[in-house]
Amino acid sequence: MSHSINVNSEIGRLKKVMLHRPGKELENLMPDYLERLLFDDIPYLEAAQKEHDDFAKLLESLGVEVLYLEKLVAEAIDAEGLKEQFIDEWMAETGLEPGQNYDDVKKYLMDMEDTYEMVLKTMEGFKKSEIKHESNGFDELLSNYPFLVDPMPNLYFTRDPFATMGNGVSLNHMYSDTRNRETLYGKYIFKHHPEYKGTALYYERDEDTRIEGGDELVLSKNTLAVGISQRTDKYSIEKLARNLFKETEFKEVLAFLIDNNRKFMHLDTVFTMIDHDKFTIHPEIEGELQVFSVTPGENGEIKVAKKEGLLEDILAEALGLDKVTLIRCGGDDIVAGAREQWNDGANTLTVAPGEVIVYNRNTVTNKLLIENGIKIHQIEGSELVRGRGGPRCMSMPFVREDI
Template identity: 55%
Template sequence: MENTALQSQLLEQPCLNVTSEIGRLRSVLLHRPGRELENLIPELLEKLLFDDIPYLEMAQQEHDFFANVLKSQNVEVLYLEKLAAEALTDAKVKATFVQQFIEEAAVASESVKVALADYFYSLDTPDMIDKMMAGVRKEELTIYKGESLCDQINNAYPFLCDPMPNLYFTRDPFATIGSGITLNHMRTQTRNRETIFAKLIFEHHPKFKDNVIPFWFNREETTSLEGGDELVLSDKVLAIGISQRTDSASVEKVCRRLFEANSSFKTVLAFHIPSSRAFMHLDTVFTMVDYDKFTIHSAIEQPLTVYEMTKAADSKNGLKIKIEKQDMKLADILEKHLGRKVTLIRCGNGDRIDASREQWNDGANTLAIAPGEVVVYSRNHVTNQILESYGLKLHVIPSSELSRGRGGPRCMSMPLYRDNLEK
């Protein structure tokens, strides 16, 4: 009886709440770039999903500037690495986590697995988390002998455990939708390892473990889903991109679970966008900045293939999803589902050269901290001037190094709590 009452109370006051892209931001998860960036080398850039090598010291300064902007607006800033370390207070949980991490690091040699485990256990927990994220070079393990055939064949490879340089894009491993999350199965092995930190935090951190948190998707799924493709347009409408990184089957799974739970979301819009590096996620081509305004890359203004998913009227034999294919312009789609006239603000002012250049540097990827108030990269000056001309308040952050990872302010942040919008 007491447990039922507790669960009811927790559901009434959720620790997570995101019912829009623009509600006043109250709590956000970041990851300060670490030594993983200094383990990027040219020959591994493609494997590790980078186009260039950021300068760590400057990237950290830029990221600290970003975090301080959020703090100055009374946003609670939480750090992935700190929460993960705080979640490892139980010896059994820590042992399970270390084993899982090593297995998912695709370490083939049994001797290396043992050596890595011993190495991780020799470190304080915060240092262990940092080292897992940074990657382990061969010369760091003095106890590693490399005696097996597997070790000797792979002797030229510089790492025993690969770095995780994409971690500062906290948007992708999971996404907050309503009072629940999608704990994502990411497209590549390089990034899928990132999601074990989120799993650890939500299952074992004191801030979250005793709360009732619905999982709309889980990392054990066989199809891929990434947070950059998930946009909460309102408390009733969710948009998910079918993209280079997200499968259509994943979209349908999320939709079904939201409907089965009788959540506030009544419509899921599946946007079929081009599968390319430049259009990696839905939020690289448009983001919401105000009740009626969006930043967009003009390349998606032509009619889009969008699948509107709602509950079927007749669901006597279990939940059925009604799927309607629509070929509409982006503005028409948004106006239909938001019930208001919308303005699309073109990245680079729609100029062929400026738009292409600034979209590459995530000019359309903004983070709203309140309606009409957004964080943007300084380098996208053409887009920024246009945004200001529409009356938006900008918080401009330096971005010469952070942008080298091909992600903007939205990519670098995972909102945990936003105020609901006034009706």
């Protein structure tokens, strides 16, 4: 039986992947409000789009079908005539109060004839200057904030709003309001798109604890790894594990406790699987990393136990191997390791066992990958990396070959 979603590993040959081409939302980033929108810098849109287009072309040259988030959402809306329903749901999460601004923004979107362009506009946000009327409230007159509706500049990191695993999806509740709005697009894809509606959902966006896709890694058809991080709560892992054990073949969730800070925002910024027995890792997390095993208990409950021993031994046991190799980002050079981890040297996208896509700027780590027998495809990422994400962050696999 074929499934529209089939992801039983991090390394099976990639056949279908979803991206989002950076759009005008990046041009709505402003220095004074970068922290609010979870950015450290402002990418140059034209260059970021070229880098992203080159990334997509590389994937296609490797035999990967590339889907785009914005197109899938538009197709889902059109397929079931849900334009006004979608706009109403999107409006409800903008923070706009009922009144003239609310009505004007909704009318603007409703008047757009092309659904695809309408979807892009919801991602771009609305400046106050686009919706002109006489204000009669103190809040608006006293505020210097230039937006009625915030942009969604993080959307090109498609890894986070949801995560594919097995034949289903974890539709996530995200860490910040800025990004939680992104998950509405996933809801429409998996509940209304002709090809993807009816996909099993192992987590729902209206849950009250946070989880993000950068923390969710499919180690094998039986084992999921999830980071307890700045962006993912331990209670979310318990909820996800209960659903997986009830509905899928997963038998264990390994929870990795990593530092709760911006530097290590997701598990996949410090740890990715690149071959049957090889992983990239940022050396800073190794010493104090705690790992917990979540397994099925009785009556639909779960059991949580701390795993003792070295990380490589824990991973080897989980994968049924004698040993695994950890390839350290930056090698043994603490300066190179810190610099290249910041530039996502450990955030690799595996396209087949032992074959990965990486940023060309991480020269020390890339050399180590080659020395360890890994085939690398290098992409330019000088603008894309300003959002603090690498090739894995920018991609959401829909189909991988089973291994």
